[in-house]
Amino acid sequence: MDAVLWVDQTKLPFHFCVKESKQAEDLACAIEDMEIRGAPSIGAMAAYALALAYAQDQANFEVYWLPRLQRTRPTAVNLFHACDYMLMISKQKQVTAAIMKEAAQHYADDEVQRNQKMGLHLADVLAVGERRIQTHCNAGWLAAVDWGTALSGVYQLSKQGENPSVWVNETRPRMQGGRLTAWELKQQGVRCTIQADAAAAWMMQQGLVDVVVVGADRIASNGDVANKVGTYMLALAAQAHGIPFYVAAPKSTLDEHCLSGSMIEIEHRSKDELLAVTGVDNKGLSVEVSVLTPDVDVNNPAFDITPFACITGIITEQGLWTGLTT
Numbered sequence: 001m002d003a004v005l006w007v008d009q010t011k012l013p014f015h016f017c018v019k020e021s022k023q024a025e026d027l028a029c030a031i032e033d034m035e036i037r038g039a040p041s042i043g044a045m046a047a048y049a050l051a052l053a054y055a056q057d058q059a060n061f062e063v064y065w066l067p068r069l070q071r072t073r074p075t076a077v078n079l080f081h082a083c084d085y086m087l088m089i090s091k092q093k094q095v096t097a098a099i100m101k102e103a104a105q106h107y108a109d110d111e112v113q114r115n116q117k118m119g120l121h122l123a124d125v126l127a128v129g130e131r132r133i134q135t136h137c138n139a140g141w142l143a144a145v146d147w148g149t150a151l152s153g154v155y156q157l158s159k160q161g162e163n164p165s166v167w168v169n170e171t172r173p174r175m176q177g178g179r180l181t182a183w184e185l186k187q188q189g190v191r192c193t194i195q196a197d198a199a200a201a202w203m204m205q206q207g208l209v210d211v212v213v214v215g216a217d218r219i220a221s222n223g224d225v226a227n228k229v230g231t232y233m234l235a236l237a238a239q240a241h242g243i244p245f246y247v248a249a250p251k252s253t254l255d256e257h258c259l260s261g262s263m264i265e266i267e268h269r270s271k272d273e274l275l276a277v278t279g280v281d282n283k284g285l286s287v288e289v290s291v292l293t294p295d296v297d298v299n300n301p302a303f304d305i306t307p308f309a310c311i312t313g314i315i316t317e318q319g320l321w322t323g324l325t326t
């Protein structure tokens with residue numbers, strides 16, 4: 001199989017660095033290290049990794065490579081959907097490495113189609129008032145192979161000749177909003193302003209936010225949503241101010257086996273993410289700077305659960321989803 005290429009998201013917005021590998025292990029590490037992140041992109045990367053693994057080490061496909069990929073990150077259900085899909089293809093009669101490669105490509109292309117459709121539905125919903133949209137984390141094309149989830153609707157609005165503006169929460173500690181969403185929106189020519197996460201509720205109270213839209217990492221069958229930590233806080237603030245709060249996600253993010261948000265595993269990440277920040281110096285070279293002393297205790301959940309009761313609606317490629325089991 002040909003090499004797989006990906007944008008190393010840990011280097012943005014300073015460097016646009018494309019990596020390439022033919023080794024499944026490199027792709028697994030890219031997911032673990034968050035070079036590739038965002039639920040649909042994680043799923044697509046896992047599908048490609050399993051196609052490579054099948055081509056190179058078929059004997060260990062099920063016993064080693066499948067669990068290796070499943071262990072890379074726990075919360076985004078797209079990863080597990082992609083693994084199940086590739087396992088199902090591998091069990092078909094007369095399967096070959098070429099068929100596995102086609103299956104991975106199909107999986108990724110399918111995500112693109114779904115997200116594009118979802119964006120059209122979302123654009124209808126976002127087309128209200130002055131379209132001052134608040135978002136959290138990165139739910140754009142970096143996170144979703146192409147188009148994006150939450151940002152897909154913003155891109156569609158912009159394509160339709162509208163002029164949305166986006167309040168981008170920086171999204172501590174990894175800054176996916178400030179580093180990735182703002183970069184993406186600038187590439188697409190969409191007006192955006194980065195703000196500290198703590199400013200979000202105040203902006204709503206000032207009447208400066210028309211709608212909030214975020215992506216999702218896993219949606220339980222009762223409509224509870226796991227997404228980047230801070231999402232729940234935003235949903236509560238939006239509810240308190242009577243501002244619509246939408247979640248945009250393809251159906252590959254729905255987990256029908258999961259009855260409620262309390263069943264979703266929340267990833268806890270290294271304390272290093274809070275102790276230090278990485279940026280560039282005045283020569284453009286990467287530097288890491290400590291911002292806290294290493295002797296402090298740190299709590300670093302990467303996701304939270306927003307109960308469906310706080311959500312105005314969930315938009316999928318099929319339109320507005322009510323949260324009831326499909």
Ligand code: MRU
Pocket residue numbers: 037038039040076136137138139140143144148149150176214215216217227228229302
């Ligand atoms: O930890 P990350 O950066 O992978 O978290 C990503 C998010 O929480 C996104 O909002 C989510 O995956 C939806 S994006 C398509």
